[in-house]
Amino acid sequence: xxxxxxxxxxxxxxxxxxxxxxxxxxxxxxxxxxxxxxxxxxxxxxxxxxxxxxxxxxxxxxxxxxxxxxxxxxxxxxxxxxxxxxxxxxxxxxxxxxxxxxxxxxxxxxxxxxxxxxxxxxxxxxxxxxxxxxxxxxxxxxxxxxxxxxxxxxxxxxxxxxxxxxxxxxxxxxxxxxxxxxxxxxxxxxxxxxxxxxxxxxxxxxxxxxxxxx
Amino acid sequence: xxxxxxxxxxxxxxxxxxxxxxxxxxxxxxxxxxxxxxxxxxxxxxxxxxxxxxxxxxxxxxxxxxxxxxxxxxxxxxxxxxxxxxxxxxxxxxxxxxxxxxxxxxxxxxxxxxxxxxxxxxxxxxxxxxxxxxxxxxxxxxxxxxxxxxxxxxxxxxxxxxxxxxxxxxxxxxxxxxxxxxxxxxxxxxxxxxxxxxxxxxxxxxxxxxxxxx
DNA sequence: CTCGGCCCTGAGAACGTGCTGAGGACGCCG
DNA sequence: CGGCGTCCTCAGCACGTTCTCAGGGCCGAG
Numbered sequence: 001x002x003x004x005x006x007x008x009x010x011x012x013x014x015x016x017x018x019x020x021x022x023x024x025x026x027x028x029x030x031x032x033x034x035x036x037x038x039x040x041x042x043x044x045x046x047x048x049x050x051x052x053x054x055x056x057x058x059x060x061x062x063x064x065x066x067x068x069x070x071x072x073x074x075x076x077x078x079x080x081x082x083x084x085x086x087x088x089x090x091x092x093x094x095x096x097x098x099x100x101x102x103x104x105x106x107x108x109x110x111x112x113x114x115x116x117x118x119x120x121x122x123x124x125x126x127x128x129x130x131x132x133x134x135x136x137x138x139x140x141x142x143x144x145x146x147x148x149x150x151x152x153x154x155x156x157x158x159x160x161x162x163x164x165x166x167x168x169x170x171x172x173x174x175x176x177x178x179x180x181x182x183x184x185x186x187x188x189x190x191x192x193x194x195x196x197x198x199x200x201x202x203x204x205x206x207x208x209x210x211x212x213x214x
Numbered sequence: 215x216x217x218x219x220x221x222x223x224x225x226x227x228x229x230x231x232x233x234x235x236x237x238x239x240x241x242x243x244x245x246x247x248x249x250x251x252x253x254x255x256x257x258x259x260x261x262x263x264x265x266x267x268x269x270x271x272x273x274x275x276x277x278x279x280x281x282x283x284x285x286x287x288x289x290x291x292x293x294x295x296x297x298x299x300x301x302x303x304x305x306x307x308x309x310x311x312x313x314x315x316x317x318x319x320x321x322x323x324x325x326x327x328x329x330x331x332x333x334x335x336x337x338x339x340x341x342x343x344x345x346x347x348x349x350x351x352x353x354x355x356x357x358x359x360x361x362x363x364x365x366x367x368x369x370x371x372x373x374x375x376x377x378x379x380x381x382x383x384x385x386x387x388x389x390x391x392x393x394x395x396x397x398x399x400x401x402x403x404x405x406x407x408x409x410x411x412x413x414x415x416x417x418x419x420x421x422x423x424x425x426x427x428x
Numbered sequence: 429c430t431c432g433g434c435c436c437t438g439a440g441a442a443c444g445t446g447c448t449g450a451g452g453a454c455g456c457c458g
Numbered sequence: 459c460g461g462c463g464t465c466c467t468c469a470g471c472a473c474g475t476t477c478t479c480a481g482g483g484c485c486g487a488g
Binding site: 150182 | 474475476477478479484485486
């Protein structure tokens, strides 16, 4: 739940927990966005008026990043266009304050029942797209075939584009090898990926690791 | 749309048609139920107060019959429990009359965007059709006879066409075997299916699993 | 410029994965 | 009992994948 009014947040949290839900609360827009990205939640209750980032922007960002978490929006504005805007930003339902707790609960259940549409959780960086479920990678809409190891390495890098990731970390997560494994294997596979994806997608940061160009 | 007030129905129909929707109207509960069952619609707008069969009962019946058409319920009752009841019967959204047309439209769009969690009576992928009820499979309109195991495997794959499904998962769901069972049996059955359905329907994704070509 | 270390790459060995045909176990039915 | 169909096991083979290794190139520090 992303809600900056502490009392409302606490009341809802208590109520939902009593229903058996596991509830986390974020108080600001950016914090909520972050939680939605990485928290593995089944749904999000989202206030529109938030410090840092409005609920509208939050949903829009989330959808642009291909996250399809069901979102129930709360707002004090009951203008019909506010409601329409919220839904068109990508929210799945919209309630105006003050709202009935029973209604909130029923709508939340309806949302969960409907569930997230099968995750097009597609990672996209530049013209690179990686679909974990379909295990497909395309570069400028052309399919690229990767081996299992190459695929694992690329998806690890694509989850943190622009960041430098050390060979040790890659060995650890992609190979789950111990620290003493020779890091040369990473170099070899980066080489393979460069050959298949283009020379300049993967930058070497000498002495530090590799970075996926954004 | 299932609505017995002729003027409202006509107005909505006109409006939605102007937005590019194809709209049919049913005036009674039973007629609406029938249309929902056989009409192949993408969503249903449903009044609660209907002659013959209430909206609540209609949705409940539909859901009990495993139809997962998105339903937007309309009602003159704005008691919170009415709303909660409607949603708990299986509706996906609920609007109280009088409602704003703009809001209706936005909610309808949100509902369509989320889409029906497809559970079609007949699974179809390419020229392959599989009818779970009749336990029949056809390929380009020619019947294919499958053994029980082959059928189970194929239907599991057809529920998630294009996605890569691991042998472990197949073992788990089609064989409900433990993780330590030798995955060779999956390979064998994929071989059988390929022989019966054609070589290239089932792609092997080395190190990952199998994928039904879309 | 020179040197040391870091990184890249091609060759090929080692390894694993997946495919297939043969055939045994089992249950069903005439 | 014998024939049949289904389910499954097994072992051998083929080939793609993974990894090792060594030589050489590149970069930055001094």
